[in-house]
Amino acid sequence: xxxxxxxxxxxxxxxxxxxxxxxxxxxxxxxxxxxxxxxxxxxxxxxxxxxxxxxxxxxxxxxxxxxxxxxxxxxxxxxxxxxxxxxxxxxxxxxxxxxxxxxxxxxxxxxxxxxxxxxxxxxxxxxxxxxxxxxxxxxxxxxxxxxxxxxxxxxxxxxxxxxxxxxxxxxxxxxxxxxxxxxxxxxxxxxxxxxxxxxxxxxxxxxxxxxxxxxxxxxxxxxxxxxxxxxxxxxxxxxxxxxxxxxxxxxxxxxxxxxxxxxxxxxxxxxxxxxxxxxxxxxxxxxxxxxxxxxxxxxxxxxxxxxxxxxxxxxxxxxxxxxxxxxxxxxxxxxxxxxxxxxxxxxxxxxxxxxxxxxxx
Amino acid sequence: xxxxxxxxxxxxxxxxxxxxxxxxxxxxxxxxxxxxxxxxxxxxxxxxxxxxxxxxxxxxxxxxxxxxxxxxxxxxxxxxxxxxxxxxxxxxxxxxxxxxxxxxxxxxxxxxxxxxxxxxxxxxxxxxxxxxxxxxxxxxxxxxxxxxxxxxxxxxxxxxxxxxxxxxxxxxxxxxxxxxxxxxxxxxxxxxxxxxxxxxxxxxxxxxxxxxxxxxxxxxxxxxxxxxxxxxxxxxxxxxxxxxxxxxxxxxxxxxxxxxxxxxxxxxxxxxxxxxxxxxxxxxxxxxxxxxxxxxxxxxxxxxxxxxxxxxxxxxxxxxxxxxxxxxxxxxxxxxxxxxxxxxxxxxxxxxxxxxxxxxx
Numbered sequence: 001x002x003x004x005x006x007x008x009x010x011x012x013x014x015x016x017x018x019x020x021x022x023x024x025x026x027x028x029x030x031x032x033x034x035x036x037x038x039x040x041x042x043x044x045x046x047x048x049x050x051x052x053x054x055x056x057x058x059x060x061x062x063x064x065x066x067x068x069x070x071x072x073x074x075x076x077x078x079x080x081x082x083x084x085x086x087x088x089x090x091x092x093x094x095x096x097x098x099x100x101x102x103x104x105x106x107x108x109x110x111x112x113x114x115x116x117x118x119x120x121x122x123x124x125x126x127x128x129x130x131x132x133x134x135x136x137x138x139x140x141x142x143x144x145x146x147x148x149x150x151x152x153x154x155x156x157x158x159x160x161x162x163x164x165x166x167x168x169x170x171x172x173x174x175x176x177x178x179x180x181x182x183x184x185x186x187x188x189x190x191x192x193x194x195x196x197x198x199x200x201x202x203x204x205x206x207x208x209x210x211x212x213x214x215x216x217x218x219x220x221x222x223x224x225x226x227x228x229x230x231x232x233x234x235x236x237x238x239x240x241x242x243x244x245x246x247x248x249x250x251x252x253x254x255x256x257x258x259x260x261x262x263x264x265x266x267x268x269x270x271x272x273x274x275x276x277x278x279x280x281x282x283x284x285x286x287x288x289x290x291x292x293x294x295x296x297x298x299x300x301x302x303x304x305x306x307x308x309x310x311x312x313x314x315x316x317x318x319x320x321x322x323x324x325x326x327x328x329x330x331x332x333x334x335x336x337x338x339x340x341x342x343x344x345x346x347x348x349x350x351x352x353x354x355x356x357x358x359x360x361x
Numbered sequence: 362x363x364x365x366x367x368x369x370x371x372x373x374x375x376x377x378x379x380x381x382x383x384x385x386x387x388x389x390x391x392x393x394x395x396x397x398x399x400x401x402x403x404x405x406x407x408x409x410x411x412x413x414x415x416x417x418x419x420x421x422x423x424x425x426x427x428x429x430x431x432x433x434x435x436x437x438x439x440x441x442x443x444x445x446x447x448x449x450x451x452x453x454x455x456x457x458x459x460x461x462x463x464x465x466x467x468x469x470x471x472x473x474x475x476x477x478x479x480x481x482x483x484x485x486x487x488x489x490x491x492x493x494x495x496x497x498x499x500x501x502x503x504x505x506x507x508x509x510x511x512x513x514x515x516x517x518x519x520x521x522x523x524x525x526x527x528x529x530x531x532x533x534x535x536x537x538x539x540x541x542x543x544x545x546x547x548x549x550x551x552x553x554x555x556x557x558x559x560x561x562x563x564x565x566x567x568x569x570x571x572x573x574x575x576x577x578x579x580x581x582x583x584x585x586x587x588x589x590x591x592x593x594x595x596x597x598x599x600x601x602x603x604x605x606x607x608x609x610x611x612x613x614x615x616x617x618x619x620x621x622x623x624x625x626x627x628x629x630x631x632x633x634x635x636x637x638x639x640x641x642x643x644x645x646x647x648x649x650x651x652x653x654x655x656x657x658x659x660x661x662x663x664x665x666x667x668x669x670x671x672x673x674x675x676x677x678x679x680x681x682x683x684x685x686x687x688x689x690x691x692x693x694x695x696x697x698x699x700x701x702x703x704x705x706x707x708x709x710x711x712x713x714x715x716x717x718x719x720x721x722x
Contacts, residue, residue: 049664101364117621118621148665149621278693320485331663332639
């Protein structure tokens with residue numbers, strides 16, 4: 001089987017490509033986000049899609065998080081199996097195969113919530129749930145993100161009435177995953193929907209806002225009671241660009257080796273799209289090489305990353321040299337590896353199974 | 362554990378997102394490529410990175426392939442464990458951890474070959490290999506692909522001399538992974554390098570050319586003795602665009618469900634970047650939805666694909682409806698799933714472990 005690094009091993013000796021997590025930065029990221037949420041009286045619910053590792057989620061809960069956020073049913077099942085008792089699945093769950101399993105999950109998790117944004121989703125949930133333990137449902141609202149979600153406070157009210165009318169469901173509130181910089185629009189939507197619900201006698205205890213890119217602006221949405229965020233835990237190049245963290249807060253690097261220097265201005269890394277993914281997140285290139293200013297990862301094939309060194313002034317890396325890549329997007333890198341290597345000061349501290357990798361739906 | 366579909370199940374009932382492989386198209390793709398290579402007297406060596414499944418590689422060998430091509434050492438180890446005896450690893454293998462394992466692999470595989478494009482790589486191989494079973498090495502040549510490879514026939518000769526001078530290595534020939542449409546340039550490079558090698562008394566039995574995008578033009582490189590290709594086995598949207606296959610040759614589709622219809626012109630699928638990947642391969646969008654002309658998958662988040670329906674004239678898909686997505690790039694989709702579902706006429710025939718998924722280096 002694959003020779004994962006061992007505890008105590010030096011990162012300088014491990015084979016690449018390999019993402020690694022800095023324990024101290026991880027702990028600092030967890031503590032800083034929780035302190036901010038606590039200071040602003042916001043319940044914090046970390047999104048585990050970023051790491052998919054129960055031990056990391058346990059650290060998030062230990063710091064004060066109220067529960068976890070999953071993006072799919074089978075991801076939630078893995079975390080339930082690992083003992084987590086407060087889980088929010090921010091997904092429209094549809095179809096008989098998933099609904100049967102959702103019901104089983106609701107029976108074994110103390111607090112399970114899902115979202116819905118259409119009458120079809122609510123009808124499916126209502127038909128599947130009945131009996132002593134209702135399923136708690138939030139209505140997902142599109143407050144500018146342009147993905148899923150009801151389009152107006154009026155539509156939220158109409159859907160809340162359907163949920164409230166279903167014996168097996170309980171309406172628990174509103175949820176949104178807004179576009180970046182959308183605090184005013186989020187607040188306007190949530191406060192209008194809350195007023196409509198109140199006018200119609202419907203309780204709306206939870207207003208859940210989300211996103212790492214605006215994590216430090218969560219307090220600008222006063223109607224929110226909860227915030228969800230994933231990326232903040234590792235951070236990545238997109239978070240640095242957004243001004244949400246500094247290079248010193250980057251907990252994930254992808255270690256890579258220069259496997260070729262075909263020309264004086266070209267280096268080729270052993271990290272390609274099967275290690276870094278092709279997520280650009282608006283960048284023109286595929287990650288930043290730490291300590292090599294001017295270097296640009298201009299193209300990826302599956303197992304190669306082609307680096308243009310023509311703008312570099314630093315000493316150029318030779319064949320066999322290891323470099324540290326800051327990925328554009330950390331959440332998708334996690335999803336490619338069966339285990340994640342953690343280190344402190346370059347020495348391996350633990351190798352955690354990425355338990356929820358490979359959960360399909 | 363995850364409920365993979367069962368043999369005999371209808372695809373219309375399985376939960377999504379899920380890539381599926383059409384058995385008949387798969388078999389036809391394998392047969393057609395092999396017939397072409399045989400007709401042109403080219404040894405055919407399929408690249409297994411596309412499927413990572415021993416059973417598919419066995420079908421490729423049964424059709425007449427001479428052996429398999431792997432892109433990393435641990436991928437080759439998985440296929441060796443599955444009984445494959447003729448393996449080419451098209452990668453510069455560097456570093457003590459990998460070299461120790463490469464040597465062990467060479468001891469247990471009847472015919473193992475690797476590539477090298479630098480003196481550093483050759484020196485590492487030469488130091489690791491000695492004794493009765495030399496390692497066979499091809500020189501990778503950059504014939505326009507702009508990735509790895511020596512830059513000139515003269516550089517190929519110089520490296521061949523180093524390989525020939527190492528007691529533990531055997532120089533076996535030349536290899537290239539050219540840019541699309543580069544047949545003339547490939548031929549010019551290979552024939553010039555062969556002439557130089559011959560003039561210096563160095564045998565060059567193998568000239569290995571590669572790539573699916575130009576697969577039906579392989580015969581335009583008369584100096585080549587072998588062709589390697591991966592994508593052809595499943596085909597994808599990029600292969601249709603290149604004119605290398607038709608829609609009827611697409612063996613892989615990603616089944617997805619419409620989970621939201623937030624506006625009249627927006628649908629959201631449960632296939633995002635963790636199912637389709639963000640590989641654009643030059644496309645402006647993230648895959649083609651079969652039977653829904655005008656629909657465009659305009660953005661992906663990790664578990665959602667946002668579809669713009671504004672140019673559609675067909676009946677629009679409703680929440681809960683299943684669609685079939687033709688992925689831009691099949692090889693990276695395979696890499697995300699632990700198992701692959703095969704079907705004939707929409708009925709599941711087998712569920713194969715993607716055995717070499719998760720092989721890190």
